[in-house]
Amino acid sequence: MKASSKFDFIIVGGGLSGLHLSYCFLNDKYFKDYSFLIIHKEKSKKEDNFFSFWEAGNGKWDKILKKRWNKADFYSSTGKVVMDFSEYNYKTLSSSKFEEYVKRKIKKKKNFKFINDTVLKIREDKNKLVVVGNKKNYQAKHVFDSRLPGNVHEEIKKYTYLKQHFLGWVIKTDEKKFNKKSFVFMDYRIRDKNHTAFTYVLPFKKNEALIEHTYFSKDECDREVYEEYIREYLSKYYNTTNYKIIKSEYGVIPMTSYPFYKESTKNITKIGTAGGWVKPSTGYSFKSCEKYSLKILKNIKEGKKIGIIPEKKYYFLDKILLGVLSQHNHLGETVFYKMIKRNPTKRVLEFLNEESKLSDILKIIISMRSIYFLRVFIKSLYKKVL
Numbered sequence: 001m002k003a004s005s006k007f008d009f010i011i012v013g014g015g016l017s018g019l020h021l022s023y024c025f026l027n028d029k030y031f032k033d034y035s036f037l038i039i040h041k042e043k044s045k046k047e048d049n050f051f052s053f054w055e056a057g058n059g060k061w062d063k064i065l066k067k068r069w070n071k072a073d074f075y076s077s078t079g080k081v082v083m084d085f086s087e088y089n090y091k092t093l094s095s096s097k098f099e100e101y102v103k104r105k106i107k108k109k110k111n112f113k114f115i116n117d118t119v120l121k122i123r124e125d126k127n128k129l130v131v132v133g134n135k136k137n138y139q140a141k142h143v144f145d146s147r148l149p150g151n152v153h154e155e156i157k158k159y160t161y162l163k164q165h166f167l168g169w170v171i172k173t174d175e176k177k178f179n180k181k182s183f184v185f186m187d188y189r190i191r192d193k194n195h196t197a198f199t200y201v202l203p204f205k206k207n208e209a210l211i212e213h214t215y216f217s218k219d220e221c222d223r224e225v226y227e228e229y230i231r232e233y234l235s236k237y238y239n240t241t242n243y244k245i246i247k248s249e250y251g252v253i254p255m256t257s258y259p260f261y262k263e264s265t266k267n268i269t270k271i272g273t274a275g276g277w278v279k280p281s282t283g284y285s286f287k288s289c290e291k292y293s294l295k296i297l298k299n300i301k302e303g304k305k306i307g308i309i310p311e312k313k314y315y316f317l318d319k320i321l322l323g324v325l326s327q328h329n330h331l332g333e334t335v336f337y338k339m340i341k342r343n344p345t346k347r348v349l350e351f352l353n354e355e356s357k358l359s360d361i362l363k364i365i366i367s368m369r370s371i372y373f374l375r376v377f378i379k380s381l382y383k384k385v386l
Contacts, residue, residue: 006139007037010131012119013146014040016051016095017272019102020289021144024297026109031297037138038106038114039131048096049249050168050202050210053286054088054349064097067180067204075187076337083185083345090183092202092210119147122268129267142306144296146272149263156258160322161218162329164253164283167226168200168212171234171243178203178238185340188333190233192225196325196332199233208246216283216325216332220252253283257319264307269296276310280318281325282352313361314354335368342367 009025011018022038025031050066062068068091072083106112117133122143124130131138149155184201191197196216203209213229215221234240253273260276271277277292278285292308299306325332340348343364350356351364 005037005136006035007113008034008141009036009144010138010140010142011036011038011144011146011271012122012131013272014038014099014103014114015146015272016098016285017146017275017277017289017293018144019099021271021293021296022106022112023102024290024293026105026112028297030301032111034111036112037140038112039117039119039133039138040114042116042118042134047249047251048094048247049251050092050094051098051286052090052092052202053284054085054090054353055287056088059091061091061093061098061101064093064101066092066094066097067202068092069181069183069202071182072185073182073187074185074337074340075189076333077189078337079341081337081341083340083348085345085349087346088349090185119145124267141267143268144271145268146270146274148274152258152260152263152274156254156256159256159258160319160326161258162216162255162322162326163218163220164214164216164255165220165251166200166212166214167223167230167248167250168210169227169230169248170204170208170210170246172246173207173238173240173243175240176206177240178206178209180204180206186336187233187237188337190229190236191333192229193330195329197229198333199229210249212249216255217329218326223250253278253285255280255283255322255325257315257322261307261309266305269307271296275308277308279352279354280315281321284352287353311354317361317365338368339364 011021018038022036025036068089070086070089072085072090074081074083103114106114117135120132120134122129122131122145129140129143131140131143180203183203184199186198186200188198190199192215198214200212200214201209211230211234213226234243257280260270260274263274264270269275272289275292277288279288295308296306321335324335347360347364351361
């Protein structure tokens with residue numbers, strides 16, 4: 001085994017959370033004299049997927065965006081809601097563009113090193129933190145680890161657990177079929193009636209769009225299921241069967257009340273999915289990775305505990321919403337329709353971003369009033385794990 005390399009911070013994983021954290025560190029002058037190592041798994045080739053998020057005004061990722069929108073449509077079987085994204089633009093970029101952009105910035109910094117290796121384990125030896133790689137060992141004062149714990153899949157089963165699983169096509173049509181000024185946030189009109197499932201449409205051009213069919217449920221489907229819903233949707237609502245599939249994307253995102261943050265220790269901080277950075281009730285993660293990364297930097301500078309603990313009120317609300325979706329999976333359409341129909345878009349987005357005032361949180365809760373929420377709420381008071 002080759003000699004160890006020493007760094008102040010090691011980031012295990014060069015995916016979304018690892019790159020967000022790296023980008024925050026390299027843009028903060030406070031850390032200019034610290035040394036960083038990002039270890040990305042050997043031969044790890046990911047699909048080029050899209051990351052979507054909303055934010056007010058111009059942002060740091062605008063120069064690499066695929067598209068942005070200020071209006072959206074929400075469809076349920078009972079009606080349509082036009083959502084106003086003028087204050088919080090909805091933005092989409094490709095994972096490959098994001099990765100290329102951040103890696104380019106990393107390469108310009110002398111105190112950053114990016115290597116390909118597979119981390120086998122992390123151990124603490126006499127006050128030393130050693131990251132054991134397949135190629136060599138590395139030493140650090142603190143490690144940020146994006147790997148899921150080995151026993152997590154069994155542990156998660158003790159908590160409320162759903163999966164957001166989806167398949168999408170980027171298609172090109174011969175005719176101009178799409179309104180590129182507005183996207184489809186959720187469309188429940190064609191779906192599996194036994195589950196929370198919807199279609200999502202991002203129009204990039206008048207003849208090009210991402211059409212994605214998404215489930216919030218416990219088990220994935222055969223690919224043919226998603227594809228058939230997409231075909232039916234295109235035929236019924238865009239009156240087309242004549243299109244070319246440019247690329248396809250598939251993904252599974254955990255939606256769980258499992259307290260990932262408890263896996264962090266004094267010297268090892270879990271990040272990304274492994275740190276609970278994915279919003280349990282929606283699966284959105286891009287902006288939360290950015291938010292939690294900045295919080296980590298703030299904690300380090302203020303000498304506080306580095307690990308991130310979710311706000312109790314949002315963690316509790318996520319548990320209740322997940323509980324309803326888990327126990328009454330077909331009710332997702334009703335839940336989201338009530339939320340979006342009865343509240344201004346800005347209030348909904350602030351709530352999903354975990355930036356709401358208490359008064360607005362109460363308005364959201366009241367708008368979704370339901371006997372099912374009440375039942376799950378009461379159950380949560382008597383049940384240690386939900």
